[in-house]
Amino acid sequence: MGFIQLHQITKFFNQDFKPAVDSVDLDIEKGEIITLLGPSGCGKTTTLRMIAGFEQPSVGKIQIGDLVVHNDSRSLPPEKRGIGMVFQDYALFPHLTIEKNVMFGLKKMNTREKRKRVKEVLELVGLDDYGRRFPHELSGGQQQRVALARALAPRPHVVLMDEPFSNLDAGLREKMRFEITNILRKANTTAIIVTHDQKDAFAVSDRVVVMNDGVIQQIATPKEMYRCPKNCFVAQFVGKTNLLTGTLCQDLKHVDTHIGKVCLPQRTENLLDQVKVSIRPEGCHLVEQGRYTGKVERVTYSGEYQEVELRLPSETGVAEPMVIYAPVEQEVEVGSVVSFDIKPELVALVD
Structure with missing residues (x-):
């Protein structure tokens, strides 16, 4: 039994249309950091708002610890x-100092207790010298840490964060991923984060929950989700991939595709004839005498690697598109024919 339990949570905004959130089941352990990840309109923010109490589920039960906060007969207010x-x-609040912003939610403490708690959480977020400043005097990252300090001050059961990194530039975003995770770990706080950015989700989460059309597609650790996506949607949403259709060979370890046999990381119990495989671009490496060959159509330099778009000859007679990553120091020319191999570790069967 998880510390936070969502059972069959469903939300209709209009009974004439399909639900915004459809029969979501989710158990979250105490101290765990979970991210709801998905495209706009997938239901992740609505799910967060139902946990918070800002939206009421049409159907379902939400429990936090021993407290049922929502079921068919009752629903507790957010506070x-x-x-x-x-x-x-x-x-x-722009007119309040940082201290007073953090103190705002501490209703049941006396003045001395409030000041002590404010000092504790500002130290936790590394802003103990900023208490007398106002929000406009702080950077975006510092304001975010103040908002987190205010959320942590009343010692909540769980902290909910809605797109916490979306207002930050790329450099600060990377720094804040580490800092926010570090603060939550130190506070031993259970947290649920909503984002549409795969890098944000993977950097901060113990587990990632991918949603689409109001339905949970997969729940897994970042590593497991990237290496073993459950279906085509997850494979394409959490990074670039190549999807190929093929036939499972009798050894249950290879898939016969239009570009040739592709090796799986291990034998599968999937006995279907027609299957799809996901091949990550970084699982393909250029070699002089590789199993696969293709003609280079385009090369995009990203700084960390080169994204190489190929066309491979296939059994159907139609050139099969493929994207692979090449080291930045390797010379790859448009129009040339290159040879590569595929690492089985980054190949996965998907629904």
Whole structure:
């Protein structure tokens, strides 16, 4: 039994249309950092808002610890759920100092207790010298840490964060992923984060929940999800991939595709004839005498690697497109024919 339990959570905004969130089951352990990941309109923010109490499920049950916060007969208001919320725009009060912003939610403490708690959480987020400043005097990353400190101050059961990195530039975004994760770990706080960015989700999460059309597609650790995506949607959403259709060979270890046999990382129990395989571009490496050959159509330099788009001859007579990554120091010319092999570790069967 998880510390936070969502059972068959469904949300209709209009009964004439399909639900925004459809029969979601999710168990979250105490101290775990979970990310709801998916494209716009997939239901992730609606799920977060139902946990917070800002939206009411049409059907289902939500339990936090021993407390049922929503079922068919009752629904607790947000302030009674033991939840800390960090909004996308941080929602700091511009006319209040940082100390007073953090102190805002500490209703049941006396003045001395409030000051002590504010000092504790500002130290936790590394802003203990900024208490007398105002929000406009802080950077975006510092404002985000203030918002997190305010959410943590009342010692909530869980902290909810809605797109916490979306307002930050690339350099600060990477820094804040580490800092936010570090703060949550130190506080031993259970957290649920919503994002549409795969890098954000993978950098901060113990487990990632991929959603699409209101339905959970897969729940897994970042490594497991990337290496073993459950279906085509997950494979394409959590990074680039090549999807090939083929026939499973009798050894259950190879798939016969239009470009030739592709080796799986291990034998499968999947006995279907027609299957799809996901091949990550970084699982393909250029060699002089490789199993596969293709003509280079385009090369895109990304800084960390070169993205090489190929056309491979196939049994159907139609050239099969393929994307592979090549080291930046390797010379790859458009129009040339290159040879490569595929690492089985980054090949997966998908639904």
